[in-house]
Amino acid sequence: MKISHDFVSRSAEETVAFAKQIAKGLNPGDVIALQGNLGSGKTTFIKGIALGLGIEDADQVKSPTFVVMHMYKTLVPLYHFDLYRFEQPNELEAIGFEDFIHDSRAISCIEWAEKAGREIPPDAYRIRIDYLRENVRRIVVRKGHRKRTYRPVKKHG
Numbered sequence: 658m659k660i661s662h663d664f665v666s667r668s669a670e671e672t673v674a675f676a677k678q679i680a681k682g683l684n685p686g687d688v689i690a691l692q693g694n695l696g697s698g699k700t701t702f703i704k705g706i707a708l709g710l711g712i713e714d715a716d717q718v719k720s721p722t723f724v725v726m727h728m729y730k731t732l733v734p735l736y737h738f739d740l741y742r743f744e745q746p747n748e749l750e751a752i753g754f755e756d757f758i759h760d761s762r763a764i765s766c767i768e769w770a771e772k773a774g775r776e777i778p779p780d781a782y783r784i785r786i787d788y789l790r791e792n793v794r795r796i797v798v799r800k801g802h803r804k805r806t807y808r809p810v811k812k813h814g
């Protein structure tokens with residue numbers, strides 16, 4: 658089933674509320690690939706996902722620009738990637754990106770997902786956040802429909 662939503666947010670609070678609603682439909686193994694210009698609201702959207710998945714403190718959710726990934730304890734483990742500093746998709750191998758996004762027990766959110774190229778699974782949620790004007794964003798959500806096969810997860814150090 659293909660899922661599609663278009664939403665215009667007029668505040669960070671509306672963006673968080675919309676993302677919380679999206680989180681209700683997520684399942685372990687889902688991947689959320691976010692695109693949008695710097696400052697468009699990608700991290701704010703992920704705060705809403707984390708709140709919808711039961712994180713206790715939304716202030717824990719911060720963009721992992723310099724550390725590349727954060728893991729949050731929610732009802733389902735939540736991996737939060739920021740690929741802003743990556744230049745080539747092959748750089749993802751060094752951080753075990755493929756293993757994380759194929760973890761069938763967790764949900765992965767990826768900021769700057771376009772930098773991952775073909776590493777993004779075909780059934781991922783693709784979310785585009787466009788700046789329209791101050792405090793106003795267009796959020797477009799699309800869900801791929803092709804199923805993927807999960808691989809065994811490799812243990813990380």
